[in-house]
Amino acid sequence: MRIVLRHEKSPFTVELQKLDRSYRAVVGDIEHEVETRPLGPATTLLVVDGWAFRVHVVRSGSQRLVAVGGEVYAFVPDSGAAEGRPTTAAVATPEIKAPMPGKVLQVLVRQGDRVDPGDGLLILEAMKMENRLVAEAAGTVAEVRVREGDTVDGGQVLLVLRYD
Amino acid sequence: MRIVLRHEKSPFTVELQKLDRSYRAVVGDIEHEVETRPLGPATTLLVVDGWAFRVHVVRSGSQRLVAVGGEVYAFVPDSGAAEGRPTTAAVATPEIKAPMPGKVLQVLVRQGDRVDPGDGLLILEAMKMENRLVAEAAGTVAEVRVREGDTVDGGQVLLVLRYD
């Protein structure tokens, strides 16, 4: 299921897949394992890639007000891209960029490797989470620009793919 | 409306009458003015005869769990005496007793006075409230056994009536 939300002016799109005891959630081109557990009224434990967060969610109109770690977010379901309906597919970009600053924990592919959509490319540690970057389309690894242990900036190109 | 509840083994009966902005509540033979104001989830301000109490009420099954002043009470609606249905009328007793220990603030009648049902007899200060004792049936004041300012025990006879 694809959920499209807006937070302030920018969209937040999640591809959600229910697994046995958790969800597989793809945001951008990163895959996360998400477990959710109700703890009380408006209170949920969210475990994202093994890291636990206490999250509070209330509804106000169509808005979801979310509190986590001292921050508050107002998300609104995007009416133009309602749940379950496919939106215009984004064009897969060949340059795989770091979505946030972090540290390269593991590079999962080498130059010349074949990748299929959803294949893991690299694990980036950022914001105390391990983020698994995945291929959005089938192709070949053209270039690997980082090594394990590298510290990278947000937006920095990590790998280049050549799509079929 | 008559509400009959049980708390532990003993009944708690209230005759409730909705007034303009408050309720007239008669418990035993004492009349109270009760104002109720919601303050939040499960939280109510109850003003009883001018005194304010913060009260919390939740339902658990048919029970009402009530917290006030560090105490917790479980009240159950009495199935044998459901709401609105009249129960066997209690026989009005000629001896008017103090329902709890307190201090006589004001005696509203004198020996020989005629009283009608609901007429005020005496005001007793107890539990930081002024409690208005009322006549349950029509009659005459046979005897006044207390004076204003007296401290009285619970159960002590305050007045004796002679019913018609």
Added chain:
Amino acid sequence: MVVEPLGPMFRRVLVANRGEVAIRIMRACRELGIRTVAVYSEADAHAPHIAHADAAVCIGPPPSRESYLDAQRILAAARQTGADAIHPGYGFLAESPDFAAAVRDASLTFVGPPAEAIAAMGDKPAARRRVAAAGVPVAPAAEDPPRDPAGLGAAARKIGYPVLIKAAAGGGGKGMRVVRSEAELGREFAAAAREALAAFGDDRLFLERYLERPRHVEVQILADTHGNAIHLGERECSIQRRHQKIVEETPSPAVDETLRERMTRAALAAAHSVGYENAGTVEFLLTPDKQFYFLEMNTRLQVEHPITELVTGVDIVQAQLRIAAGEPLWLRQEDIRPRGHAIECRIYAEDPANQFLPSADKILFLQEPQGPGIRVDSGIAPGFNVPLYYDPLLAKLSVWGENREQARRRLIEALREYVVLGCTTNIPFLIDLLEHPAFARGQTHTQFIEEHMPAWKPANRHRLVAGLAAALDVATAPAQPPAEASRRAAPSPWRTLGRWRLGE
């Protein structure tokens, strides 16, 4: 074991205030065995403070002028409920000498200083002259200086550069200019006079020393009705936005024992000069070179009193009640031994990412922090609709730590635990402020926010987690009850209107 005698005490105290401070005063009363009476406006009919009292009286419609500022209605409520004393809290009528006198004339006790002391400190220029005469340092200044270049230059030199030129009739920055050398003086003075004339129809000006990046440091005083007075040390309240304090701490990172000795002596002299009684606060500006100047005296309980309570162990509100009841001061100066460090921050209903516009909405979910060293003085509850009419202070979060760094970290963690949903607050802004390296180093001054945090925006560090939570909520429970659906979409009146805030 000796049970302390409490002296002759009030039977019933009316608290002429609302919000967190009303609740705090009621707690102090209950602990002293005193019954309490709350007053409330129609906008506060469901406000938390009324549920902390033994009786509550509605004193009028929402506007303060017709309720919390209406002395006659408050006195009537006191008569009606048999109160024998009135505690004004802070703001509203707390610094009205007329109200203090009216309470006294009604044969009730005003829990605060004598009306005469309030009046003496309320007239700011007169108070300035009075404390200066008592030996308290005041910033060099000249009222209506000579206009000829030589006379003006001499006046400015006597004050010392930089000099601030202000309109005597003025306010709001009109006609205000900073002059850094004599070369600019004549031209700027003439321009300021023209601006003042245009704005106020009065071209008289006022010169005073312009202080750059001063710290706001204040001293807490306790004086009884028998001539005894002590101080409870200082508080630094430099972190302000438009003269609104946001974060306060004690001790001040800038005050050492020698300076503390000088400042507290000056504060006691200022209080003494007006025959002060009860709790009060003498405010100073402190320059980077450790010069300090009298600013004003707040003749009432101060919002930020909890941090002084945390480090000294003295309950200031209970002390106010005991002093007002006539008890001689039970503490000597040498009994006051501050320990550790305390920091308070104010939780406001405002949007720090949007020019700090006030937000007045319903509290949909509330979870306040707790644990070691943490104190919350809260005026809100779940379901409470924060009214538009009053100061947007929702609660105060204060922490104590063995040292400044422990207190700072504790406060940050407590803010991360603090959850207010429904009404926008400044909590994310406070976290970033407390994490700022200049704050961590104690390099605070009254321009801190303008200098270090202009145009703050939230970092949105947890956007991914929050988005996942929102998405799962949408995915697992997409049906939407229509209740309140349109409420938040309504335009806020605050884009066009101002709002009264507590003046401190």
Added chain:
Amino acid sequence: MVVEPLGPMFRRVLVANRGEVAIRIMRACRELGIRTVAVYSEADAHAPHIAHADAAVCIGPPPSRESYLDAQRILAAARQTGADAIHPGYGFLAESPDFAAAVRDASLTFVGPPAEAIAAMGDKPAARRRVAAAGVPVAPAAEDPPRDPAGLGAAARKIGYPVLIKAAAGGGGKGMRVVRSEAELGREFAAAAREALAAFGDDRLFLERYLERPRHVEVQILADTHGNAIHLGERECSIQRRHQKIVEETPSPAVDETLRERMTRAALAAAHSVGYENAGTVEFLLTPDKQFYFLEMNTRLQVEHPITELVTGVDIVQAQLRIAAGEPLWLRQEDIRPRGHAIECRIYAEDPANQFLPSADKILFLQEPQGPGIRVDSGIAPGFNVPLYYDPLLAKLSVWGENREQARRRLIEALREYVVLGCTTNIPFLIDLLEHPAFARGQTHTQFIEEHMPAWKPANRHRLVAGLAAALDVATAPAQPPAEASRRAAPSPWRTLGRWRLGE
């Protein structure tokens, strides 16, 4: 301003516990910049403590033996999450020398004393001999005394009357007799021996001095890994029910400076005798004539540590972590200057009107007190189903006051503000206990509850108000959702089953 260096510190600490203490330890870690790992049993899958950690690992089914007491599962969780230290809290594995050794063998740090010190204090008779050899007073006693009248009489005289006769193999009161004079001695000894033989198949007996109405007074110790040790004063924990502490305070109303000096010196000697490191507590019984005797040493964080933190300002859990990380003690004895008075009471899920039977239900509504001088360490949250399997401690309410009376009144008022609906608690019992004149006078001893509050029933002071509230709720919203309708009617298993409680 100097930011205190924190020394080499852990990166990630696994907290091998649940409830309030797990949350309290996690708060301390966060303030020191340490990440935390929670463990939980299947019964605690929705427990509040797991939401305070950065990661959470399920370690097994509800029974403690298969989860919180399973050292191997806990060590596996530590390995899996990359923890470099384990804090055991109190109860569960906190006083298991095998666990402490296993943690060390896994190259992790155990936040607590060395396994050898735990073992030495865990063997009670051996510990008694050991501390006695170090000069710590122990109650006079004779193990397996001679059975002939002359020898037995001499042994009893040496101990001093009244004498308690206990079965050496025993427990649970079987074979226990109090003898007040030599005339009764022979007969009672023979009867106790018969009873012991019948009950345990072993008629060996043990004589010791019977202490009447002793106070339980204990001393908090901090010892680093470099040979430095200090004490943080005493706590009195006399208010107990079946050896379960309920109310604790510091300082003890019975301890003056001279006695404190003697008791704290004895406590440090006891700790030194086993090479103690980290935080620990030496427990004594104190007689009305100011004699004190070693009871045992608790080689872990104590439940009632918050009151010591409130009067000394030392964060004991942060101190445990810093000591375990190897930091030399940063406090000298003269730095510890207790101030004021603190009292804690334990909020239990139990029905004080019904033989204190445990209650394990869902928290339907929760409102914890807050304000000046109030600290809540809570392990519950709204919606939490209190599990049957563990200690019924829900939360601890601690207050600080300038003196004992202020603290006592504050605690009573805070309890009146405390609302727990859904799960029966001992709050009304605690209010009556704290209001008892003997408690107000500080006349506390370990038989206080049996003596002053036998067969306690609630006074139901607010029955009228509560009944009106219930009646209005019935009148205004009589429709009843069927959810949970039958849940509370189910018989409680506690009428037939026992439940494990923390042993202190």
